Amino acid sequence: MKLLILGGTVFLGRHIVNAALAAGHEVTTFNRGKHSLEEQKSVEKLTGDRSEDLSALLKRKWDAVLDTCGYEPEVVAKSVNALKDSVEHYTFISSISTYKGFRTKGMDETAQVKSLEDGDEPEYGSLKVGCERTVEKVFGNKALIIRPGLIVGPFDPTDRFTYWPTRVSKGGQVAAPGDPDRNIQFIDVRDLAKWTIHLIEKKTSGVFNATGPKEPLTMRAFLNECNSVSGNKAQFVWLTDEQVLEAGVGPWMEMPLWIPASAEEHRYFQNIDCTKAHRAGLTYLPLANTIKDTLEWDASHASKIERKAGLAPEKEAKLLASSDESTRMQNR
Structure with a gap:
């Protein structure tokens, strides 16, 4: 052809x-x-x-x-x-x-x-x-x-997915947004x-x-898979939608794959039905492959590109600190 x-x-x-x-x-x-x-x-x-x-x-x-x-x-x-x-x-x-x-x-x-x-x-x-x-x-x-x-995947110029495998691979405490059991696609x-x-x-x-995957995927399962691929060096600190929003963190671009429940117009943006595509032959690589290959590609290109999405390290540190303070207040 x-x-x-x-x-x-x-x-x-x-x-x-x-x-x-x-x-x-x-x-x-x-x-x-x-x-x-x-x-x-x-x-x-x-x-x-x-x-x-x-x-x-x-x-x-x-x-x-x-x-x-x-x-x-x-x-x-x-x-x-x-x-x-x-x-x-x-x-x-x-x-x-x-x-x-x-x-x-x-x-x-x-x-x-x-x-x-x-x-x-x-x-x-x-x-x-x-x-x-x-x-x-x-x-x-x-x-x-x-x-x-x-x-x-590899060569993605947006960083909207790449942020998570690369951030998790660095280990330490990772700010994880919203309901851990919400679906992502x-x-x-x-x-x-x-x-x-x-x-x-x-x-x-x-x-x-x-879009995908074929079976429902939660944010918790996705981050755990990122952690598994990179050696389980990260500890996730789950923050509520309210905590993330109060810290002035924006959804999707600044905090990739996160859409707060309060954004009603986009609540089910990551719950699209792809039955028709599946019947027409759409299949999926294992999630671990996507994560691993994205990490490898990013490692070979990261020094040449400016990040276009993802939480800045200093802002994540402040978010984690505010989470610690909130926890201390709740435990008094």
């Missing part, structure tokens, strides 16, 4: 390229050329800015295109229209952020999505919905829409990439949620 990948050099796109090559496909990437994939010698690399110049894609033919970096409907429309006669199948990587609130547990693909037409603000989720509709309008039953949750980028290629091979169409 001849596959065109829009993007393909940073995170998900990089792993999709690897998965496509491993499956024996012929790969062409189209991007601005800002990131190198020197190790992928067999990949044809086309350079251009999708928002301005798609001339490199004209008068070419591919079996399928996979769009990993579409965020604005107007820009996606340009690639859709440029490729409508050049490819037989269009895959668009969207997001579960397209859903209009997360007040219901176990939301599936039929849940209400945001809409610019209905007056929703033009932000990440509503713009992704606009992109989805742009693709579907032109490609119809030849369009595949994938809505991932938090994507994690994420998907290893390699699982998502491999499954996406599988769907394209079968010319699958429709909309699919894509």
